[in-house]
Amino acid sequence: MRIERTMARVSVSGGLWQKLIAVQIYGANTGVGKTVFSTLLGAHFGARSSPTKWTVRYIKPVSTGPADEADxxxxxxxxxxxVSTLFKFNDAVSPHVAARGASHVPSDDHLNQELAKCLQQGAGSLPLEQADMGLAIVETAGGVLSPxxxxxPQADIFRALRLPAVLVGDHRLGGIAATISAAESLAxxxxxxxxxxxxxxxxxxENAVYLKQYFEERSISTFDIPWIPDLDGLIPGTREEEAVMRQxxxxxxxxxxxxxxxxxxxxRHATRMGNLESMASRTKQAIWHPFTQHKHVTNAEDVLVFDSAYGDYFQVKETSSSKHSDSALFPALDGSASWWTQGYGHGNPQLSLAAAYAAGRYGHVMFAGAIHQPALELAETMLKRLDNPRLNKVFYTDNGSTATEVGIKMALRAACKHYDWDGSNEEVGVLGLKASYHGDTIGAMDASEPCVFNEKVDWYRGRGFWFDYPTYKMVKGRWVVEPPEGMEEDLGPVKHFDSQDEIFNLDARSPSLRYETYIVQTLDKLVKERGAKFGALIMEPIVLGAGGMIFVDPLFQQSLLRVVRRYDFGPAQGAKSTLKGNEDAWSGIPVVFDEVFTGLYRLGRFSSGSFLGVHPDISVHAKLLTGGLLPLSITTASDSIFQAFWGDEKSEALLHGHSYTAHAVGCQVANVSLEIAKKMQKSEEWSTFRKQWEMRHRVHVKDGCTGGREEKGLWSMWSQDFVIEVSKHRRVAHVNALGSVLAVSLVDSAGCGYNSSASVGLRDALLKLTSEDQIRIHSRILGNVIYLMASMTAKPTHLKAVEETFVSRLKEVL
Structure with a gap:
């Protein structure tokens, strides 16, 4: 069986129109009367003429069986x-079986696109008079989950359109259970x-009697309809039978x-439309948005209204200024992967079922002094797959910021106990990188230098020192590593590389005596000359996300960690030391990797820290942990860090926690999410992405996870040809692409940074529709940097269309 795969259009708008009501008829089972109900509904609306005249159309997306028996x-x-039937197969069996002998089988995308096209044509052909409306009856085949x-399953195929459903219950013996199960599958x-x-x-x-009471208790309107008359004695297809049925x-x-x-x-249609129309104006009254200066939000149409989301796309309310059709919704690529959390597609049924299972099994149960299977399984899985011999404990929190804050608490306690410092009475800071950012809770904020995110926060103190560093990027088609302006003497001149792989070939590049000398000299000034105390090194491996999608030279990060681990930050206090004899013992000061954004395959590997070939003492993970469905985070730590909280008094313990610590629903979803990710590693899609980045001469890249050497090149979901083309645009300063992340830095003569407006025009243009052959992209910007992120399940053909649109808009706007 050959399934058609390549389509020019990769998304469909949600099934909502101003003057067309499209309703999808699902059945609790086969043989329950879907076609009978569709006929009744069509006949009813066809006969209505006052006050509204209705145009009715029946659509059967997939039909199986002989033509003379077609619905x-x-x-x-x-x-x-x-009537319209989009795809017909001759055998009277399930569509997936009937399609086996066909020469051409529609993919799910193609089937959806053909249905959407049929509905859109119907909406566009309606008369324009105010009183006219259209009804499209879309009848599925078999049951809700019939393939x-x-x-x-059909419910998954057609979910992108999310047409309102009418469920035809099963009136036969056993039909009550079948109907309730079907309704729950849809919900x-x-x-x-x-x-x-x-x-x-x-x-x-008496199925209808029971079902009416059951569903109306759940606010779902339920109706019983008399069944067709007894046709015993009538020969099918005769005039007598037809007369009875017509009557x-x-x-x-x-x-x-x-x-x-x-x-x-x-x-229901009127209510949905009215709610959609009023949401933006109501939002201005009730909502305080994050990262928003509300003084600048003067127009209600500036608020995007999401009706739903599925796969890689939002379904967004059309505004009056952008309307191109009668459709009330348009699809927009979720270009920020929903603020870096989205992994396996919106509305992923596997994750939804995992959440429902855990909610039904546990709800939420307290975690202090207790355990449940999802939390234990997740902890064991993460420790195993991180493959870091130092890590053996998992601490649960709610989100990346709090998980990072816990990691800072852990590291500072361990360092203070080891060096006999009193952190409550003397300043103990952290070491990090300029432009790094670790979250919005007050402790995590203090681990970053002053910036736009924290400089107006009244309790912010900025406790630490942040190194400047060389960055890497593609400039006009060439990979370069360059130091900050004015630091060529300390960090070396600009260096060119033939590939991104060569930049990450740290064994060939190291040791970097220049980097290490600069780091040691800086620490000497801070520690030996000024007497500064530092209790942790915290950094985001490879990419500083909130700081502007800055890609740090991995050799510098590796050098910094190595120097910190051998540097003398102060004499250990003999018996106070908890490190001696521990195989996983930290040295110098504890090292914390913040992988909230960069981890769990966001950059193409399970652990972004593995790119550096070194292991942290503490690592933090969130966002992709649950595939973007629920907030959940973990802080993993070594036993020597754990021992710093070992004592006789409770006050010596790590007294940190949240009401929803290790909530079972999140843990269960995370377990399923990690399984999906494991399968994606071997998927056809990821293999295609890797091939786009294969080099003629492979470079040995050390894999810190396995500790061995593999011929493993770096790769991105964004094609190499596309990245090179974008980098050569006259208004593009540089480009980076790794894993699912694409970052494009635009030239701004007024200066770069978060306050730059250089990328605003491109961002706005990506969301506008100028051609039916292109897609609309919702993106986020960080000053002069515009970035896109793919989901882990993105398809090469889909991203190809995104790339074409991006290049087109780039040329149009800039």
Missing amino acids: DDYVRRYSGSP GPSGT IRGYDIDAVVCFENQSRY YYDARSREKHVSEVARCIID
Whole structure:
């Protein structure tokens, strides 16, 4: 079976139009009467003329079985509505089986795009008079989770459109359970169920009676409809049978049973549209947004209204100024991966099911002095896959900032205890890198130099010293490592490299005596001359995210760690030392890696610290940990760090925690997320991405995770040709691409940094539609830097379309 894969359009807009109501008919099972209900609904709306005249269309995305038994012909015959079937297969079996003998099988993307095109054409062809409306009835095949041609369950295939659903219940024996299960399957995937209908033929099962009470307790309108008349004695296909059925549809479609369903569908559509229209203005009254100067938000249309999200795309409300069609929504690529958290697609059913399972099994249970399986499994998995012999303890917190704060607490206590410092009465700071940022809680803020994020925070003190450093980047098609301006004498001149791999070939480049000399001399001035005390080195491996997507020369970070571990920060106090004899003992001061942003494959590896070929004493992980579904974070530590909190009194323990520490739902989702990531390593998509970055002459790159040497080149989801092309644009200063991250720094004559507005125009242009062949991209900026992030499950064909749009907008705007 060959599944079609390449499509020019890679996204579809959500199924919501001003003048067209599209409703998807799902069945609790096969044979429950979906087509009968679709016919009744079509006949009802087709007969309505006052006060609104309705245009009705029936669409069957996938049909199986002989042509003379096709549902579309049946619906046309008895409702009088125009019908369309998008893909037909001859065998009367499940679509995934029927498709096996076909020469061409639509991919899920293609099937969705064809359905969206059909609906959009229907919306665009409606008369423009105020009183006219359209109804599109989309009938699925089989049950809610019956597979489509590709084998994907239908509820997952069509989720991108998220059409409001009408669920046809099962009126047969066992149908109550089947109907409730089907409704839950839709709900867990984010569908809105407009109504549940159940055919009732006065049988002893009374399914409709039970289902009506069950669903209406859950605020889902439920309707019972009389079943088709007894056709015993009538030969199928005869005029007599047809006459009986015509009488049934003519009569029942006008009765209150179907009228009430129709009114419910219309009312739900009006409510959804009204809510969508008012959300932006209501937001200005109730919401305080993060990282926003609200004085500058003067227009309600500046607030993006998200109706839903699925895969790599948001479904965003169209504004009056950007409308190109009757559609109320447009798809926009989630170009920031939802602020760096999104890993495996919005609405991922595997993660949703994991969350539902843990919520049902545990809800939330307290964690102090207790354990549950998801938390234990996650801790053991993380320690194993980080493959850092120093780490053997996991501490749970809620988010990256608090996890980093815990890591700082751990390191400072260990250092103070070792050196017999009193951190409560004397200043003990941290070492780090300029432009680094570790979170918005007050302790994590203090581990960063003064910057736009913290300089107006009244309690901020900035406790430490932050090294300047060389950065690496692609400039006009060439990879370079360059020092900060004016520091060529300390850190060396600009150096050119043939590939990114060569920059990371640290064994060939090290030891860097120049880097180490600069670091030692700086520490001597701070520690020996000024008497400064430092209790930790904290840094983000490779990429400083919030600081502006700055890519640090990995050799400098490796050199800094090595110097810090052998540097004499003060005499240990004999018996006070907890380090002697410990195999994982830290030296100098504890090293903390903040992998909140860079870890868990964001840069193409499980641990971004592995690029440096050295192991931290503490590492922090969040964001991609749960695939972007829930907040959860961990701080991992060595036993020698753990021993610093060992004592007779409770006050000596690490007295830190949150009400939702190690919440079972987050831990369960994280376990599933890590399993998905493990499979992605061997996926066809990742193999394609790697091939885009293969070099003619492979470079040995040391893998810090395994401790061995592998012919493993660096790679990115963004193609090498695209990165080179962008880097050569006259307004582009430099580009970086590693793993899922693309960062483009634009030239700004007024100066770079967070306050620069150089990238605003490009950001805004990416969100506008100028051609039907291009996509819209929602992106975030950091001053003069505009960045894009792919999800871990992004497809090469999808990113190719993103690249084409980016280059086009870059040329248009700049």
